[in-house]
Amino acid sequence: MTAARAGNGTGNRDVRGRGFPSRVALSAMEGWIDAAAVPLPPRAVALADLAPALAEGAVLAEPVTAPGDWPPADRAARDGVAVASSDTLGAGSYNPVPLPGAVPVAAGEPMPPGTDAVLPVECIQADGPFIEALGSAAPGEGVEGRGEGVRAGTVLLPAGHRLRPQDLGLFAALGIAALPIGARPRVRIVLAGGPRSGPETLGAMLSALVARDGGVVELVGPLPADRAGLAAAYAAPGADLLISAGRTGVGEDDVAPLALADAGELALHGVALRPGDSAALGMAGTVPALLLPGEPMACWTAYELLAGRAVRRLAGRDSALPHPAVVAVTARKLVSEIGCTELYRVRRTVEGMVEPAASPHKPGLAGAVQADGFVLIPAESEGVPVGATVTLRCFDGTSL
Amino acid sequence: MTAARAGNGTGNRDVRGRGFPSRVALSAMEGWIDAAAVPLPPRAVALADLAPALAEGAVLAEPVTAPGDWPPADRAARDGVAVASSDTLGAGSYNPVPLPGAVPVAAGEPMPPGTDAVLPVECIQADGPFIEALGSAAPGEGVEGRGEGVRAGTVLLPAGHRLRPQDLGLFAALGIAALPIGARPRVRIVLAGGPRSGPETLGAMLSALVARDGGVVELVGPLPADRAGLAAAYAAPGADLLISAGRTGVGEDDVAPLALADAGELALHGVALRPGDSAALGMAGTVPALLLPGEPMACWTAYELLAGRAVRRLAGRDSALPHPAVVAVTARKLVSEIGCTELYRVRRTVEGMVEPAASPHKPGLAGAVQADGFVLIPAESEGVPVGATVTLRCFDGTSL
Numbered sequence: 164m165t166a167a168r169a170g171n172g173t174g175n176r177d178v179r180g181r182g183f184p185s186r187v188a189l190s191a192m193e194g195w196i197d198a199a200a201v202p203l204p205p206r207a208v209a210l211a212d213l214a215p216a217l218a219e220g221a222v223l224a225e226p227v228t229a230p231g232d233w234p235p236a237d238r239a240a241r242d243g244v245a246v247a248s249s250d251t252l253g254a255g256s257y258n259p260v261p262l263p264g265a266v267p268v269a270a271g272e273p274m275p276p277g278t279d280a281v282l283p284v285e286c287i288q289a290d291g292p293f294i295e296a297l298g299s300a301a302p303g304e305g306v307e308g309r310g311e312g313v314r315a316g317t318v319l320l321p322a323g324h325r326l327r328p329q330d331l332g333l334f335a336a337l338g339i340a341a342l343p344i345g346a347r348p349r350v351r352i353v354l355a356g357g358p359r360s361g362p363e364t365l366g367a368m369l370s371a372l373v374a375r376d377g378g379v380v381e382l383v384g385p386l387p388a389d390r391a392g393l394a395a396a397y398a399a400p401g402a403d404l405l406i407s408a409g410r411t412g413v414g415e416d417d418v419a420p421l422a423l424a425d426a427g428e429l430a431l432h433g434v435a436l437r438p439g440d441s442a443a444l445g446m447a448g449t450v451p452a453l454l455l456p457g458e459p460m461a462c463w464t465a466y467e468l469l470a471g472r473a474v475r476r477l478a479g480r481d482s483a484l485p486h487p488a489v490v491a492v493t494a495r496k497l498v499s500e501i502g503c504t505e506l507y508r509v510r511r512t513v514e515g516m517v518e519p520a521a522s523p524h525k526p527g528l529a530g531a532v533q534a535d536g537f538v539l540i541p542a543e544s545e546g547v548p549v550g551a552t553v554t555l556r557c558f559d560g561t562s563l
Numbered sequence: 564m565t566a567a568r569a570g571n572g573t574g575n576r577d578v579r580g581r582g583f584p585s586r587v588a589l590s591a592m593e594g595w596i597d598a599a600a601v602p603l604p605p606r607a608v609a610l611a612d613l614a615p616a617l618a619e620g621a622v623l624a625e626p627v628t629a630p631g632d633w634p635p636a637d638r639a640a641r642d643g644v645a646v647a648s649s650d651t652l653g654a655g656s657y658n659p660v661p662l663p664g665a666v667p668v669a670a671g672e673p674m675p676p677g678t679d680a681v682l683p684v685e686c687i688q689a690d691g692p693f694i695e696a697l698g699s700a701a702p703g704e705g706v707e708g709r710g711e712g713v714r715a716g717t718v719l720l721p722a723g724h725r726l727r728p729q730d731l732g733l734f735a736a737l738g739i740a741a742l743p744i745g746a747r748p749r750v751r752i753v754l755a756g757g758p759r760s761g762p763e764t765l766g767a768m769l770s771a772l773v774a775r776d777g778g779v780v781e782l783v784g785p786l787p788a789d790r791a792g793l794a795a796a797y798a799a800p801g802a803d804l805l806i807s808a809g810r811t812g813v814g815e816d817d818v819a820p821l822a823l824a825d826a827g828e829l830a831l832h833g834v835a836l837r838p839g840d841s842a843a844l845g846m847a848g849t850v851p852a853l854l855l856p857g858e859p860m861a862c863w864t865a866y867e868l869l870a871g872r873a874v875r876r877l878a879g880r881d882s883a884l885p886h887p888a889v890v891a892v893t894a895r896k897l898v899s900e901i902g903c904t905e906l907y908r909v910r911r912t913v914e915g916m917v918e919p920a921a922s923p924h925k926p927g928l929a930g931a932v933q934a935d936g937f938v939l940i941p942a943e944s945e946g947v948p949v950g951a952t953v954t955l956r957c958f959d960g961t962s963l
Contacts, residue, residue, distance in 0.1 A: 312928075327771075336927070372728045459736060463728070463732065
């Protein structure tokens with residue numbers, strides 16, 4: 164918690180009715196999160212239970228190494244008859260060659276002793292047990308050799324790899340019965356009440372975001388804007404991470420930061436991020452705590468850039484944004500204030516360029532719902548002109 | 564079921580020990596699936612239950628239209644004091660102007676009668692109830708006007724849209740309590756036994772694939788390669804779709820197609836697709852049935868191109884492949900047989916080009932596990948040269 168303590172003093176200040184004297188850089192909050200939120204111990208999951216875990220985005224906690232050769236012995240790669248290839252020399256449809264030693268095999272069966280090739284059914288003629296070759300086979304033809312798919316000891320997948328269906332098929336073939344998978348952090352979401360379309364409407368969205376990033380949600384509230392009540396909800400045991408939404412601004416009832424100070428420590432309050440600038444962080448008892456604004460678009464942005472990072476870290480995942488990133492060219496100028504990271508919701512034009520769907524100043528989620536993704540303008544930039552190359556982070560991975 | 568019946572006669576043939584006289588085009592099987600697998604009735608899901616549905620890839624069954632304006636009335640867009648803008652004319656830090664009618668407001672609160680702007684806290688000076696303006700406000704400044712986010716009647720999202728977290732936030736703000744979502748088809752997966760790394764190892768992989776495409780899995784087996792036993796498992800009630808893996812080839816114990824004929828109808832058997840050419844389809848009683856090869860890579864391929872299409876259709880989703888598709892350039896030649904759709908597992912090179920990770924002929928999932936995605940060579944093509952533009956379908960959406 165060194166980073167958390169280092170932040171102390173900048174945060175324990177009441178901004179209500181006064182405004183923020185300054186806002187910390189986004190990178191300072193990221194650094195605090197990376198120090199405070201460390202991966203939880205992985206869980207061992209049986210192969211049969213991994214299929215549902217894939218929907219949760221499960222990642223490998225350790226590299227996977229092949230425990231043995233695959234296939235473990237030479238075997239038929241197709242249905243047919245196993246032969247000694249030398250017995251088929253010169254065989255053809257006008258010169259059938261008897262195969263007294265041929266053995267019918269199905270694809271996947273081990274090769275019988277003394278055989279080194281599989282003739283497909285189209286190349287044989289059978290009359291009961293009497294089999295003739297209508298073509299020749301080279302040594303090894305129709306055979307999958309021991310270790311041809313995987314050699315024992317090969318590192319198949321690295322730690323942090325997000326599991327895919329075919330991975331489970333290979334694990335099963337190799338006899339891998341269970342694997343260490345990133346933890347599912349217990350994330351308490353506290354809705355700190357406000358007017359409608361403020362925090363009390365954010366439960367479903369935040370639950371979906373936390374689930375996407377690997378957390379298990381405990382949803383609390385909406386609670387009234389009461390300092391003692393919020394502090395008690397923040398400090399209650401049973402969570403690995405606290406996320407609170409609402410009551411982070413400069414109004415009289417914006418008591419969430421004060422409640423966090425009461426429940427542990429308010430380390431940083433106010434970030435040079437638009438939307439989302441009233442976000443705060445600190446410790447609720449012994450767990451990291453992120454306070455998100457109650458305005459829905461600011462809440463979404465502060466989740467994606469701050470709280471989600473903490474969830475992903477605890478879950479043993481890559482802390483970077485999970486959205487598919489592609490390079491795109493701007494069809495319109497995107498202006499931004501120097502010193503502030505700004506998030507533009509953008510649409511793709513028919514030409515495949517990006518244009519703003521909503522400015523960073525525009526509240527509400529309608530702009531995010533009608534956008535194809537977003538572009539971040541870093542703090543050190545005053546924006547980008549028309550025709551500039553930017554990184555588009557896509558909301559939907561299937562329509563790039 | 565017209566298409567299913569039309570296929571009759573081409574399929575009800577025993578290929579065991581003889582080989583396939585011909586194989587149908589992939590497009591013929593796709594056409595059969597599109598006719599036989601029609602979307603199931605949607606389900607109404609409450610907003611609070613939508614967060615877990617997002618992990619399952621839930622899609623809208625109908626377009627969503629805004630039921631009212633958002634915001635429903637003019638409201639404060641920031642914390643501060645609501646004022647009549649005309650009262651602030653000429654105010655500045657050297658010329659404080661008393662504001663007897665000013666009312667403190669929090670962001671999101673409705674504007675009090677007679678006010679049309681919100682001065683931020685940095686622009687006021689308060690001494691108890693006595694408030695002075697230190698700056699002026701234009702009419703509408705700091706105010707979000709009625710309907711500025713969303714106008715009543717606007718179509719927000721189309722049918723078939725895959726829901727994202729921010730969509731739930733907007734629905735909540737608009738007071739949308741429940742939505743019709745694509746059905747979750749009940750998919751029976753029957754493992755038709757075989758040697759290890761044949762069908763009996765495929766349960767976890769197929770379960771993960773079906774779940775990804777929106778189905779609920781019932782896993783049966785592994786069952787022995789017994790025609791009557793398989794036919795009984797295929798025909799049992801309670802499923803919307805049957806997927807069987809294994810025993811589709813030309814070996815003596817490849818009885819799955821015969822069992823399907825017994826359980827209903829074998830419509831098509833054998834497809835010009837590599838890997839996966841022994842796939843079959845038909846009807847198990849009244850439900851569509853897909854028989855996949857037991858060789859794991861052939862099984863995966865036939866699932867993705869055939870069975871998955873049926874699952875997605877029943878679930879009301881886009882029937883196209885769900886993998887993120889990007890344009891890429893070949894670093895190596897990809898050769899393919901005319902008349903056969905071939906699937907190359909490919910890797911991205913450091914230059915961002917694609918090169919084969921495994922040929923369509925190579926069995927086993929190791930090649931798919933170590934690939935970044937796949938490229939399909941259509942039946943009418945004999946392949947593509949070095950430097951050709953192809954569609955790369957990515958296994959992982961986050962590293963494009």
